[in-house]
Amino acid sequence: MTPAELSAAIRRCLVEAVESREPAVGSLAAGDLPAEVRVERPRSREHGDWATNVALQLGKRAGVAPRDLATALAARLGAVDGVERVDVAGPGFLNVVLQASAAGELARTVVEAGAAYGTSEKRAGTCINLEFISANPTGPVHLGGARWGAVGDALARVLAATGAEVVREYYFNDHGAQIDRFARSLLARAHGRPAPEDGYGGAYVGDIADRVVADASARGEDVMAMPEEQAQEVFRRDGVALMFDEVKRDLHDFGVDFDVWFHEDSLHASGAVDAAVEQLKASGSLYEADGAWWLSSTDHGDDKDRVVIKSDGQPAYIAGDLAYLRDKRARGADLCIYMLGADHHGYISRLKAAAAAFGDDPAVVEVLIGQMVNLVRDGQPVRMSKRNGTVVSLEDLVEAVGVDAARYSLSRSSVDSTIDIDLDVLTRRTNENPVFYVQYAHARTCGVARNAEAAGVRREDGFDPSLLTHPTESAVLAALGEHPRVVEQAAELREPHRVARHLEVLAGAFHKWYDECRVTPIGEAPVEDVHRTRLWLAEAVRTVLASGLGLLGVSAPERM
Structure with a gap:
């Protein structure tokens, strides 16, 4: 029985109790019931396989003691196929113990679902524009941008796994x-x-300048002999283009590709900024004062009104932001998520005010703020950039630890927190290295499959979920059962690090199971159903580890 199936069973029991007007449901009506009953793993496995506080949630509304409602619900739920017993705890918690066969059936459910296990269509029909990194094109992607690259791409994958169309x-x-x-x-x-x-220093500036001169020469132009104003325009055009290309290449090598590369300059060149300003003037969202045009952003929660067109007639930076949001919405974005750096807190109210000024619900804009990343070695900060003496770049990090370790380490912590990345740990092939710990678990599952094939253990020859009774098997099944909820939470809360942390829990449970339980018989002993059934369990773990690593953009090696 999967968590979703148990949740549905609990809700059916509630509906039946309401329809039969049991005294314990008080004044509850069908419309008072939640669309989905949340079930969670209890902190202590001694309390059962799953727990829910639905009686506590509904007790006040029903006008009854939550424990009385829980007791009535437990009686109905205890009669459901696959449920061994239901205990009422405390003021009204329900602790559910599944029959061994029902609990073990999850292994087959996961294997048969394959990569689809944990996915949903909850956000189907929703187009989400996810903008991340967006660094100035005046240098290589720095470490903060690398963090947004790993987290942003993982968030895009998680949102897509729950049905959203993500741009x-x-x-x-x-x-x-x-x-x-x-x-x-x-x-x-x-x-x-x-x-x-x-200006900008660092060796990369010299590299770009040399390439501009060489490219101009190949076109028959001597940029060094040009008047300075003309030469500067060549360096602007060609230098920025070369920097763009380098940024794109570094991100592609990092496994991060974009559907849209949007140029701020195009908003000004196309007239989109002027059009946005005129629309807001017409709607009354802009007013004129002191020779400038101001956005009435305080009407929508901003701490002050913002200058959009300065007194000299030139657009302020926010003018581009307004036109850009208008453009995203015109392209069909139902939700616009901006992932910005720690120094951009002011943009939260500013962008929401911009949405409101265009007549949108401010909720169409979300702003995620990320904190800094530090590299350390032997407990000391690392300054290792070869091309820019003050900023560590994405290229530097990947060169030091590899793409998988870099992506995993950057995405396994909440973006709200500053993180220290220990280069010594990430280069070790030990359990101290979290990405190695998870990838090694996946490689072990593949090794189990190879060894089973050599010993003649085949999944298709038998499956008896009631045989998965070892305590380590219960722990593995518990972790497998949590996967869909973790993916949904990661999407709902915009926190892909939840996937990484859950993979570590699953990997830990699997490593313990691997040490305790055999999939292949000893010596000449015959192959039994317990071996075949455990092979199903190992394959279920492999499936979820591979899917979870895929959501983080990290590889799932078969051998290590």
Whole structure:
């Protein structure tokens, strides 16, 4: 019996109790019942296989003591096929113990569902625009951007696993002062001059400048002989394009690809900014004061109104944000999720105010704020960038630990927290290394399958779920049963790290089972149903580990 099946059974018992007007349900009506009854693993396995607090949730509404409602519900639930007993605990908790055969049946359910186990269609019909990284195109992807790459791509996979249509989008900030500074830095480096005071340093600037000069020469242009203003425009155009290409290549090598690469400059060149401003003027969401045009963002919860068109007639940065949100919605986004850095807290109310100004529910905008990442070795901060002496890049991290370890370590913690990545741990092939611990569990399941085939143990020859009674098997089944709920929570809360942490729980349960239970018979002993049934269990673990690692964009090796 899966958690979903148990949840449905509990709800049926509630419906039956309400329809029969049992005194214990008080004034409850069918419309008062939850669409889905939440079941969870109790903290102590001694309390049962699953627990629910639904009686506590409904007691006040029913006008009855929750324990009385729980007792009536327990009597009905105890008669359901697959349920061995139901205990009422405390003020009204229900602890459910499944029959061994019903609990073990989950192994076959997982194997037969394959990669679909844990997925759903809950968000089917919803288009989510997920924008992440979106770093200025003035240097390589830094460590913070790498974190957003790993987390953003994992979140996109999790949301898609629950039925959503997800558009991965990268916003290139290729308009404004930072691009001017980048072009001047390239020009200065090409001429052997130090970077401007507000410019960009690092060896990568010299690399890009040399390539701009070489590419121009190949076209028959001598950019070094051009007037400075003309040369700067060449460095701006070609240098930014080269930087774009490098960013895209580094992200692709990291396993992160985007559906849309959106250029900020296109909003200004196409007239989209002007159109957005005129729409907001017409709706009364902009007002004129001190020669400038202001967004009435305080009407929608912002801490102050924002200048959209400055007194000199030039658009402020928020003007592009307004046009960009309008563009996303026009492209069919039902929900726009922005993943921004720790210094962008002000954007939360600002973007929600922008949505409201266009007549949308502010809930169509969500902003996730991520914290910093530090690299450490021997407990000390690491400064290891070869191309930019002050910032560690994605390329540096991957070179040090590999794609899998980098992605897993960046996505296994809540983005709300600053994380330290220990390079010593991530390069070890030991259980201290969390990605190795999970990947090794997957490789072990594949080894179990190979050994079983050699010993003549075949899944198709038999399956008896009542034989999965060893305590370690109960723990494995418990972890398998949690997988769908973990995936849904990761999607609902926008927290893909929940998947990683659950994989570690499942891997730990499997490693203990592997040490305690045999899938192949000893010596010349015959193959029995217990061996075949355990092979089903090992395959169920392999299925969930592979699916979970896939949601994180991490490989599931068959041998290690």
